[in-house]
Amino acid sequence: xxxxxxxxxxxxxxxxxxxxxxxxxxxxxxxxxxxxxxxxxxxxxxxxxxxxxxxxxxxxxxxxxxxxxxxxxxxxxxxxxxxxxxxxxxxxxxxxxxxxxxxxxxxxxxxxxxxxxxxxxxxxxxxxxxxxxxxxxxxxxxxxxxxxxxxxxxxxxxxxxxxxxxxxxxxxxxxxxxxxxxxxxxxxxxxxxxxxxxxxxxxxxxxxxxxxxxxxxxxxxxxxxxxxxxxxxxxxxxxxxxxxxxxxxxxxxxxxxxxxxxxxxxxxxxxxxxxxxxxxxxxxxxxxxxxxxxxxxxxxxx
Numbered sequence: 126x127x128x129x130x131x132x133x134x135x136x137x138x139x140x141x142x143x144x145x146x147x148x149x150x151x152x153x154x155x156x157x158x159x160x161x162x163x164x165x166x167x168x169x170x171x172x173x174x175x176x177x178x179x180x181x182x183x184x185x186x187x188x189x190x191x192x193x194x195x196x197x198x199x200x201x202x203x204x205x206x207x208x209x210x211x212x213x214x215x216x217x218x219x220x221x222x223x224x225x226x227x228x229x230x231x232x233x234x235x236x237x238x239x240x241x242x243x244x245x246x247x248x249x250x251x252x253x254x255x256x257x258x259x260x261x262x263x264x265x266x267x268x269x270x271x272x273x274x275x276x277x278x279x280x281x282x283x284x285x286x287x288x289x290x291x292x293x294x295x296x297x298x299x300x301x302x303x304x305x306x307x308x309x310x311x312x313x314x315x316x317x318x319x320x321x322x323x324x325x326x327x328x329x330x331x332x333x334x335x336x337x338x339x340x341x342x343x344x345x346x347x348x349x350x351x352x353x354x355x356x357x358x359x360x361x362x363x364x365x366x367x368x369x370x371x372x373x374x375x376x377x378x379x380x381x382x383x384x385x386x387x388x389x390x391x392x393x394x395x396x397x398x399x400x401x402x403x404x405x406x407x408x409x410x411x412x413x414x415x416x417x418x419x420x421x422x423x424x425x426x427x
Contacts, residue, residue: 235420236420238269239413239416239417239420241269242266242269242270242413242416243413245262245265245266245269245270246266246406246409246410246413248262248265248266249262249263249265249266249406250406253287253288253402253406254288256287256288256289256290257287258286258287259282259287259288260283260286263279263282263283266409267279270409270412272412274408274412275405275408275409275412278404278405278408278409279405281397281398281401282398282401282402282405285398285401285402287398288398288399288402289395289396289398289399293395294354294359294392294395294396294399295354295355297388297391297392297395297396298350298351298354298362298392298396299351300388300391300392301350301366301385301388301389301391301392302347302348302350302351303347303388304384304385304387304388304389305343305346305347305350305366305369305373305385306340306343306344306347307384307385308343308373308382308384308385309339309340309342309343309344309346309373310340310343343369343373346365346369349365350362350365350366350369353365359396359399359400359403360400362396363392363393363396363397363400366389366392366393367389370385370386370389373385
């Protein structure tokens with residue numbers, strides 16, 4: 126259409142119209158640029174406002190999260206320490222458990238050993254008290270105890286079949302006491318020491334006063350001897366009997382001395398196994414108690 130218009134209008138008019146149209150177009154373009162610039166400025170302002178808002182929220186979030194992060198760091202550090210301590214405790218617990226199991230197993234073995242030795246000693250004591258043969262029980266107790274000292278103490282018992290009963294000991298003791306009294310009743314007396322003036326005096330070889338004193342001494346020795354036997358002091362009774370027999374052998378008659386020697390040998394053969402068994406049982410019981418105390422003390426120290 127503009128081309129047709131240019132055919133019917135003059136060039137100046139067409140140029141003028143074209144200029145007007147260009148001005149209008151330039152004006153429209155300027156308005157569009159201004160609008161676009163204002164929109165860009167508004168968009169930039171909005172973006173800046175949004176950025177400021179986001180930055181503010183980020184800073185507020187960071188400020189709010191800072192104590193949480195610090196607490197989380199503390200928790201993480203505490204968790205790390207807890208894990209380390211837990212590992213150390215677990216390691217120590219494992220070691221202590223192993224040591225405890227070893228000690229308990231060793232303590233259990235020693236306890237069973239001590240119980241076994243105690244039972245064997247009780248069985249041996251029962252056989253000795255009843256007067257039955259105890260050779261097998263003695264060998265079992267010595268083998269289980271595994272003690273060289275106890276074997277040395279038990280050496281006299283290896284030559285004994287059985288321990289005489291208390292009634293047998295008392296019976297032989299009564300016979301020996303009677304023999305002591307009989308030996309003190311009669312027999313030659315030792316001549317007292319005389320001076321040269323006594324040669325002019327008439328005297329006898331037997332003094333009633335000395336005879337009575339000898340009888341009193343014999344009865345006193347017999348009573349003391351029986352007292353030792355009744356109290357179970359067999360070693361004291363044996364020592365006293367040996368002393369009395371040795372003294373009586375020098376002053377009594379041949380018949381009384383033979384009777385006293387026979388009674389003393391019977392008592393000695395009866396009481397020696399009793400003394401040996403008593404010494405052995407006392408030593409064995411003391412050794413067993415000492416072993417028990419040592420075992421418990423070692424367990425408590427560890």
